[in-house]
Amino acid sequence: MSSWDRPQDVVEKALAASTADGQVAFVVESSAANLRWASNSLTTNGSMRSRQVVVVSFVDGGAGMAAGTVARTGSPDVGELVAASEQAARDAGPAEDAVPLVTETPPGAGDWDADPAGTSIGVFRDFAPALGEAFGGARDHGELLFGFAEHGMATTYLGTSTGLRLRHDQPSGRVELNGKSGDMSRSVWAGVGTRDFADVSVADLVGDVQRRLGWSQRRIDLPAGRYETLLPPSAVSDLMIYAHWTMEARDADEGRNVYARPGGGNRIGERLSALPLTLRSDPFEPGLEACPFQVVSGSSGAASVFDNGMATPAVEWISGGVLANLIRPRAWALKTTAPATATVDNLVLEQPGATESLEEMVAATDRGLLLTTLWYIREVDPQTLLLTGLTRDGVFLVEGGEVSGAVNNFRFNESPVDLLGRITQAGRTERTLPREWSDWFTRAAMPAVRVPDFNMSSVSPAS
Structure with missing residues (x-):
C-alpha cells in the first residue's frame, strides 16, 4: 500500500x-x-x-x-x-x-x-x-x-x-x-x-x-488543617474531570464506585450539591466542540467497540445539583433498561445566574487560601472517590479581601463528589485548562468555587 x-x-x-x-x-x-x-x-x-x-x-x-x-x-x-x-x-x-x-x-x-x-x-x-x-x-x-x-x-x-x-x-x-x-x-x-x-x-x-x-514576595508558613479555600477554574476542572471519568453506570449499579447507592442500585436522582450546579457535556458547545460520535478501539465500562459511530448528544450529568446521568454503553443500557449515554470530550460546570469573578470572590474573603493548580492527583478510595494530591505553583493567603502573601504547599485529601455538597459559592463559568489532565483533556469550562473547609492534610515541600 x-x-x-x-x-x-x-x-x-x-x-x-x-x-x-x-x-x-x-x-x-x-x-x-x-x-x-x-x-x-x-x-x-x-x-x-x-x-x-x-x-x-x-x-x-x-x-x-x-x-x-x-x-x-x-x-x-x-x-x-x-x-x-x-x-x-x-x-x-x-x-x-x-x-x-x-x-x-x-x-x-x-x-x-x-x-x-x-x-x-x-x-x-x-x-x-x-x-x-x-x-x-x-x-x-x-x-x-x-x-x-x-x-x-x-x-x-x-x-x-x-x-x-x-x-x-x-x-x-x-x-x-x-x-x-x-x-x-x-x-x-x-x-x-x-x-x-x-x-x-x-x-x-x-x-x-x-x-x-508579586504576591509571592512575602512568605507565610501555615500548618495543615481545614481552610476556607478558593479554587480557581483550573483546579476545579481537574477535580470534576476525575468525578466524570468515574461515572460508569455498571460500576455504580454493582456497588463499585461513589455513585453506587447503599443497599443496591445507583444514586441517580440524589442531590449531590446544595447549590444548583450543573455538570454537562455537549459536542457542539461553542469553543469546546468535540467529536459528536463514538470512536472506540477497546471496550471498557465507559465505552464499547460495538458502539462505534453512536451519536454523543449533549448530556447533563448533574442537573441543578442532582445526579441525572451516568456513562452507560448500549449493552449495559439494554441489561438495565436505562438509556444509553456516551462520554463527550468536554466538560462544563455552571450555576445559572452566577457572575462573580475570582477577583470579586477574593475581595469578599475575610481569611482563606487561594490556590493556583493541583497536581499528582491519585485515587485513594473508589467507594468515596477520595483523591489525594498536591498544590502547586502558588498557594496564597487572603486576608481582609486582599492577597497578603504566599503560603507553603500542601497535600490535600478530598472527594470531588463530597466537595460538591460543601461548595458555598460558585463564580462565573469560563474556559480553563486542566493542569493535571491537560495531556488528555483540554476542553473544559468551570467556575471558581469557595469551599469553607478544604482539607489540607499535610504540609508539602513541593514548590
Whole structure:
C-alpha cells in the first residue's frame, strides 16, 4: 500500500477485505506543532505528522459475537491488518458487550470526501512575536519564563460494515507558562486551552504570572488543617474531570464506585450539591466542540467497540445539583433498561445566574487560601472517590479581601463528589485548562468555587 493512500481509501480497503461478520475501521490523521522555551529564550520548535489505522473485526463463533482489535501506525498492509484483527476476534471469547452495530448516521457526521485538516508552525504566527516581547519584559523585571505551546489537529475517518461513513476534525491546543524569580525561589503558573491560538493573549498570561510573583514576595508558613479555600477554574476542572471519568453506570449499579447507592442500585436522582450546579457535556458547545460520535478501539465500562459511530448528544450529568446521568454503553443500557449515554470530550460546570469573578470572590474573603493548580492527583478510595494530591505553583493567603502573601504547599485529601455538597459559592463559568489532565483533556469550562473547609492534610515541600 502506498503511503499516499487517502485515509478514506484505507478505510474502504479494510472494509472490502473483511471476511468477518462485521467490521469497524478508522484512520486518525494527525498533525502537531509546538514551541518550547526556558529562561526567557525559545529552545525548540517543531512539527510532526502521524497516522493511526485501527480495525475492529466481529466474528460469531456460535457461542456469541466476539471482537478483535488491531491498530498500527504509519502505512500498514491493510490486508494483513484485517486478517490479524479477524484472528484476534476468533481467539477471543464471546463479548459481554455485544450488540448489533450502529446503523444510524449521527448529527455532525462531517464530509467524508474532504481531505484531512492540518496544522503547522504557522499557527503561532501572532503568538510567537508576543512571546518574544514577553521575554524582554521578564528580563526587565528580573524574572524568568518557562513553558510550551502546542497545537494539534486530528481528523478521524470511521467506516463500518453497516454503511456508516463518518469524519471529524478535532483541533486542540494549550499554553502553559511558568514564571520564576531570578533566584528560582518563587514559582507560579498560568495556562489556557485553545482551538486555534487566535484567542490566546500572551499579555494576559504574563500579567497573571507577574501578579502572582508579586504576591509571592512575602512568605507565610501555615500548618495543615481545614481552610476556607478558593479554587480557581483550573483546579476545579481537574477535580470534576476525575468525578466524570468515574461515572460508569455498571460500576455504580454493582456497588463499585461513589455513585453506587447503599443497599443496591445507583444514586441517580440524589442531590449531590446544595447549590444548583450543573455538570454537562455537549459536542457542539461553542469553543469546546468535540467529536459528536463514538470512536472506540477497546471496550471498557465507559465505552464499547460495538458502539462505534453512536451519536454523543449533549448530556447533563448533574442537573441543578442532582445526579441525572451516568456513562452507560448500549449493552449495559439494554441489561438495565436505562438509556444509553456516551462520554463527550468536554466538560462544563455552571450555576445559572452566577457572575462573580475570582477577583470579586477574593475581595469578599475575610481569611482563606487561594490556590493556583493541583497536581499528582491519585485515587485513594473508589467507594468515596477520595483523591489525594498536591498544590502547586502558588498557594496564597487572603486576608481582609486582599492577597497578603504566599503560603507553603500542601497535600490535600478530598472527594470531588463530597466537595460538591460543601461548595458555598460558585463564580462565573469560563474556559480553563486542566493542569493535571491537560495531556488528555483540554476542553473544559468551570467556575471558581469557595469551599469553607478544604482539607489540607499535610504540609508539602513541593514548590
